[in-house]
Amino acid sequence: xxxxxxxxxxxxxxxxxxxxxxxxxxxxxxxxxxxxxxxxxxxxxxxxxxxxxxxxxxxxxxxxxxxxxxxxxxxxxxxxxxxxxxxxxxxxxxxxxxxxxxxxxxxxxxxxxxxxxxxxxxxxxxxxxxxxxxxxxxxxxxxxxxxxxxxxxxxxxxxxxxxxxxxxxxxxxxxxxxxxxxxxxxxxxxxxxxxxxxxxxxxxxxxxxxxxxxxxxxxxxxxxxxxxxxxxxxxxxxxxxxxxxxxxxxxxxxxxxxxxxxxxxxxxxxxxxxxxxxxxxxxxxxxxxxxxxxxxxxxxxxxxxxxxxxxxxxxxxxxxxxxxxxxxxxxxxxxxxxxxxxxxxxxxxxxxxxx
Numbered sequence: 001x002x003x004x005x006x007x008x009x010x011x012x013x014x015x016x017x018x019x020x021x022x023x024x025x026x027x028x029x030x031x032x033x034x035x036x037x038x039x040x041x042x043x044x045x046x047x048x049x050x051x052x053x054x055x056x057x058x059x060x061x062x063x064x065x066x067x068x069x070x071x072x073x074x075x076x077x078x079x080x081x082x083x084x085x086x087x088x089x090x091x092x093x094x095x096x097x098x099x100x101x102x103x104x105x106x107x108x109x110x111x112x113x114x115x116x117x118x119x120x121x122x123x124x125x126x127x128x129x130x131x132x133x134x135x136x137x138x139x140x141x142x143x144x145x146x147x148x149x150x151x152x153x154x155x156x157x158x159x160x161x162x163x164x165x166x167x168x169x170x171x172x173x174x175x176x177x178x179x180x181x182x183x184x185x186x187x188x189x190x191x192x193x194x195x196x197x198x199x200x201x202x203x204x205x206x207x208x209x210x211x212x213x214x215x216x217x218x219x220x221x222x223x224x225x226x227x228x229x230x231x232x233x234x235x236x237x238x239x240x241x242x243x244x245x246x247x248x249x250x251x252x253x254x255x256x257x258x259x260x261x262x263x264x265x266x267x268x269x270x271x272x273x274x275x276x277x278x279x280x281x282x283x284x285x286x287x288x289x290x291x292x293x294x295x296x297x298x299x300x301x302x303x304x305x306x307x308x309x310x311x312x313x314x315x316x317x318x319x320x321x322x323x324x325x326x327x328x329x330x331x332x333x334x335x336x337x338x339x340x341x342x343x344x345x346x347x348x349x350x351x352x353x354x355x
Contacts, residue, residue, distance in 0.1 A: 002113040003034055003120065010034040010114070011123040014100075014177045017213045017228055022046055022110040026213060028140045028160035028178050031099040032111065038118010041086045041096055046110040047076035055154040058107040061161065062086075063097040073101065075156065076109065091118055102155035103140040105181055127175040129355055130235065132280075133165040134205060134273075135243040137182035137332060138288055144338060146329025148322070153330050162335050165241065167342030172355060177235055179209060186244055187258075187265045188251035199251045205244060206269045210276075232276040239355040240273060240282045241345070243317075249292030259296055266300035274309060281354040287317030288333050288341060315348045317341060 003009040004023060014030025016023060025031065047058045057077060061070035062085050074083065085096055100109045133139055141163035143153060151157060160166055160178065169176035181203075183190040189200035208214045214227040245266070252258040273282065286297045294316045301314040318341075320327065325336035333341070349355060 001116050001120070003036075003116055004111065004114055006120075009120045009123065011126065013175060015179060015212050015230070019110075019213075022112055024108060024110045024213070025098075025100040027104045028101070028158070028180050029099060029166055029176070030178070031097050032114070033095065033097040034114070034116075034123050035093070035095040035121040036116050036118045037093045037121060038091050038116055039088050040084065040117040041094075041114065042082055042084045043098065043114045044080065044082045044112045045076050046080050046108075046112055048079070048108045050077075050079065050107070052107065055152075055156075056106040057102065057155055058109040059101040059155050059158065060109060061099045061101045063099065065095050066097075070099070070161075076107065080112070085114075093121065095124060099161065101141075101160060102158050103137075103142070103160075103180065103182060105183075106155055127173060129172070129239075130175040130177070130237040131169055131172070131239045131241065131355065132177045132235070132237040132277075133168075133180065133241045133243070134209065135165065135178070135180040135241075136184045136247055137180075138246065138338075139163060139165050139178060139180035139243055140182055141338070142182050143329030143332030144335050146332075148327035148329065148331055151329040157329055159335075163338045164342040164345065167339060168241070168345055168349070171342060171346045172349065174238075174355065177237070179205075181205070181208070183247050184208075184244070185246075185248035185251075186269055187262050188248050190247035190250045192250075206265065206272065209269075209273070230276075236277065237280050239349065240277060240280045242270075242273070242282065242284045243286060245286040245293030245297050246288075246290050249290050252292065252296070254292070262293065263296050263300050263303070266297060267303050270300065270304045270309075270312060271307075274304075274312075280311070282312045283345070283349065283354060284312065284314045285317045285345065288320050288337065289331060291316075291319060313352065313354065315345065318344065 015026040057075040062072040064071045141160040145157040212228040320337045326334045
């Protein structure tokens with residue numbers, strides 16, 4: 001029985017799309033979840049761009065019965081491949097969650113079938129409340145399992161489940177949807193210190209936010225006339241967390257004209273997010289890896305407050321402490337730092353009744 005043929009048999013989390021009979025899990029930590037009583041479940045996965053380096057492979061994690069850690073974790077190394085997700089000698093009641101661990105910027109993760117031997121049960125119910133997290137590599141869990149100056153980035157070491165966003169969701173017992181992309185920002189992607197102009201403004205968050213699939217399709221140079229627009233009515237979170245500005249700081253560099261462009265761009269984005277999420281609290285944060293943009297983000301939030309939106313908040317994040325918590329691959333936060341960031345934000349969220 002291929003459960004993908006009956007939408008009542010499973011639930012989805014995060015931004016997903018259906019294209020040519022394939023269910024694609026889009027951004028980090030997006031997942032498919034289902035329950036059944038039986039002996040076996042297997043799935044057929046598809047991926048793309050295997051001409052890219054191995055470091056770009058899509059990674060899958062499979063959780064069993066709500067466990068904190070996945071029972072399986074594997075890369076997709078073929079265009080089409082089947083994997084056994086669960087097997088038991090006797091029929092048992094089990095819930096499986098298939099989650100995308102690698103980020104949308106790299107190889108796609110598509111599912112053509114999920115085949116179950118057994119009786120389908122109702123999928124897990126949605127949580128009472130929901131959050132959305134908009135971010136960059138920190139949100140993706142980039143480098144979280146690596147070591148600075150030892151490892152260079154690979155999707156094998158990405159782990160959004162142990163990064164702050166999913167930790168916040170677990171601590172608050174809420175559903176979550178992430179839209180995150182390494183190097184991304186408001187007016188510029190990350191650029192190296194020895195580059196001054198031009199800024200990298202290709203597929204920035206204020207553009208990709210309004211589409212289900214624009215970012216990944218754009219990255220892979222697919223010849224598409226249109227991209228699937230996001231139906232914001234289908235997922236209205238009570239809280240939105242925006243963690244952007246770290247990469248913009250590599251471009252703005254305290255240059256007044258660039259600082260103004262960033263603040264103006266951030267204000268515009270906040271107002272656009274508000275338009276499609278009229279009732280959500282919005283918590284803006286930045287820090288951990290760099291603090292160059294913190295005052296600019298704070299200024300943008302103050303300006304939006306002055307416009308009359310009193311449901312937008314700013315909480316500066318702390319700077320990572322490598323001596324205490326270590327540093328991950330490419331100077332990204334370790335699991336220890338990510339855990340502390342989650343606790344830090346959860347405390348602020350609870351103190352201010354943001355959800």
